[in-house]
Amino acid sequence: MLLAALLLFTLALSATSSKVTYDGRAIIIDGKHKLLVSGSIHYPRSTAEMWPDLMKKSREGGLDAIETYVFWNAHEPARRQYDFSGNLDLVRFLKTIQEEGLYAVLRIGPYVCAEWNYGGFPVWLHNMPGIQMRTDNDVFKNEMQNFTTLIVDMVKKENLFASQGGPVILAQIENEYGNVMSSYGDEGKAYMNWCANMAQSLDIGVPWIMCQQNDAPEPIISTCNGWYCDQYQPPRSNIPKMWTENWTGWYKNWGGKDPHRTAEDLAFAVARFYQLGGTFQNYYMYHGGTNFGRSAGGPYITTSYDYDAPLDEYGNLNQPKWGHLKQLHDLLHSMEDTLTTGNVSYVDLGDSAFGTIYSKDGGSSCFLANVDSGNDKTINFQGMNYTVPAWSVSILPDCQNVAYNTAKVSTQTSVMVKKANVAEEEPNSLKWSWRPEMNEKTILLGKGDVTTDQILDQKEAANDLSDYLFYITSLDLKKDDPVWSHNMTLRVKSSGQILHAFVNGELIGSQWAKNGGERFVFEQNVKLNHKKNTISLLSATVGLTNYGAFFETAPSGITGPVELIGYRGDDETIVKDLSSQKWSYKTGLEGLNQKLYSSPSLKWQQDSFPVNRTLTWYKSSFKAPLGTDPVVVDLLGMGKGLAWVNGNSIGRYWPSFIAEGDCKLEPCDYRGSYDSNKCLSNCGRPSQRWYHVPRSFLNGNGDNTLVLFEEFGGNPSSVNFQTVAVGSACINAEENRKIELSCQGRQISAVKFASFGNPQGSCGSFVKGYCEGSKDASSVVEKACVGQESCTIDVSEDTFGSTTCGDDVIKTLAVEAIC
Ligand code: GAL
Secondary structure: HHHHHHHHHHHOOOHHHEEEEEEEOOOEOHHHHHOEEEEEHHHHHHHHHHHHHHHHHHHHHOOOEEEEEHHHHHHEEEEEEOOOOHHHOOHHHHHHHOOOOOEEEEEEOOOOOOOHHHHOOOOOOOOOOOOOOOOOHHHHHHOOOOOOHHHHHHHHHHHOOHHHOOEEEEEEOOOHHHHHHHHHHHHHHHHHHHHHHHHOOOOOOOEEEOOOOHHHHHOOOOEEEOOOOOOOOOOOOOOOOEEEEEEEEOOOOOOOOOOOOOHHHHHHHHHHHHHHHOOEEEEEEEEOEEOOOOEOOEOOEOOOOOOOOOOOOOOEOOOEEEEEEHHHHHHHHHHHHHHHHEEEEEEEOOOEEEEEEEEEOOOOEEEEOOOOOOOEEEEEEEEEEEEOOOOOEEOOOOOOOOOOOOOOOOOEEEEEEEEEOOOOOOOOOOOOEEOOOOOOOHHHOOHHHHEEEOOOHHHHHOOOOOOEEEEEEEEOOEEEEEEEOOOEEEEEEEOOEEEEEEEEEEEEEEEEOOOOOOEEEEEEEEEOOEEEEEEEEEOOOOOOOOOOOOOOOOOOOOOEEEEEEEEEOOOOEEEEOOOOOOEEEEEEOOOOOOOOOOOOOOOOOOOOOOOOOOOOOOOOEEEEOOOOOOEEEEEOOOOEEEEEEEEEEEEEOOOOOOOOOOOOOOOOOOOOOOOOOOOEEEOEEEOOEEEEHHHHHHOOOOOOEEEEEEEEOOOHHHOEEEEEEEEEEEEEOOEEEEEEEEEOOOOOOOOEEEEEOOOOOOOOOEOOOOOOOOOOHHHHHHHHHHOEEEEEEEEHHHHHHOOOOOOOOOOOOEEEEOO
């Protein structure tokens, strides 16, 4: 009886659990070779309420798996105190992936990079005696093993590894250590091997991977990261060619421009990868999301982590990227068996043209690439001529007919618009109350919490509990002090990123790092007394460094020296170094410590409303915009600071920081290798003006509270809430295909332009060409689409009537529809 029950139990288990192995071609799940397409979504960069929709759109986009890092500093903010609540609920995230029928790739790290504060390391770790990070150091290894084991045990307990019936098919240890390992000498190599052994010993039943780690020992799989990985060769013949980070765009810095990687180039990179034997590819990011709270790293990473990913920051489809890739994924999946187990032959067709033939059981599938970045080509392949545009791949699932070309986009371009808040009874402008940041004690009297006789690194003194740290010293300047003159300056060397200097309670100046958050020197005139003077320097960090060998030791805050400089006559300067005076430190701000962003009982005033005042708190109430479209707050007019909605931090804001430099005037050319300096936009405008307010932070009916802490001085009078939706949808597609036009949840209201023939231009500026179909294209499209949420159109002469374009013109349909 007992035996029978045991047998049943084992059977039940084996019916649901999957065995995950691999060979030199692919990841094998339950004996089947898989062609896997995956996408990164980081759970803390969205909210738990957004996850089901993000997963649904990922699956519909043709993904098999979701990849995420695990964020150590978010989960263990203080040593052995853990947080897995709200958007940190890793188990719920993995279950949401599973519910959508997707696999998961769990990149535990626990060093993650990711433009995340301090690369995911908790700062308390750095402050442990004797520690050296990411090397053969017992203190570090012990902490890393403790956290990694905690995560593995948590995932195991919930049966979330595929070996237990769960979605997790792969796990990652460390992150791109191979890029920096040589800086750590022999100890680096020893640490890498320790990581591998430690991971293996956790017995998770699915393979471990290490990215950018070609010397990863058996059985760990080394994988590739980059904008292109087609040329990457796995270091051992028994591991599959895998790409853990295909960068779909790039991240943004304060003061930086908006990055954009075209759908054509991204699809090209993916198609080339599968053409050259790749079988697992992951988009980094598929949904970038938002750096809420103080999670942005850097330094100087913006609150938005949109990344120009296929799903935008708010979770909307970023079209045409999402749809162009979906078509590619669907096609690749239809060839899965041949691609992962068939015979492969590569043909160099000369003149930058390359063919690949995958064949199995008498059938075959082919890829034809033109990697010339300037010229379209007619390529003779297996006896037939094919025209392949520059920098593109054509896919021929039967080795004869082209089903897809990476440079021919037939998916709509969606132009997203921001709409005014249409909540009922919402006045035109918000009503504000305010409070000064009450740091008088600290600023005037110089009262700190800790005192030393040196200048401390900010992360060491503040332990990352706040962006803000006061460095305070007092100075008794005698009349006969050599530095004394009528003309003195205070000079402060800072490693970033912002400094507000007060002398005897008065602000003498503020300064911030201009170039990517690097060091700067502050120097201002000061008036001092002959008695006691108080110098209070408020330093603010904007994300701690997250990348590079020994990144964790990168200096932060005021690094000194702090000097007083006296000038006598024209050429005599006397420098008095204040660095080894008594300094006292105070972490945070009064308002932060009092939780001004969530305490309803505290008094706020309405009269003598200040604008452009430093260190000022503002508060307003507002009604949530109606509907379900994502919500943003427009903070134009504000300087720099922190924002909360109903007590939830929506991140740092800095709309006064303008994206400087030139955005190239010529249109973005998809051809040629992409890098983060290509196809930039938004020059001359705030690097980030709009800030995401997830719907789950809002009370649908009733009042909501917005609190802003403003550092430099700003004017909140034009702050307002908006929703983001598709404003118009454009198509420019070749004939003989079916296209879909959609307003993504709202109705198509009008057709602004439609022409079938040889129309020219791009979305928003289409013009008719010299030939057109005999039917009125606008009426045809109106009839099919207006009043619908989406519509399908057959792009052909059947639909639009015959044309006089001639046979050598490839006819296209261009449409601009208004949502
Ligand atoms: C990689 C790193 C990622 C991310 C990416 C850039 O080197 O592994 O975590 O930082 O660069 O977005």
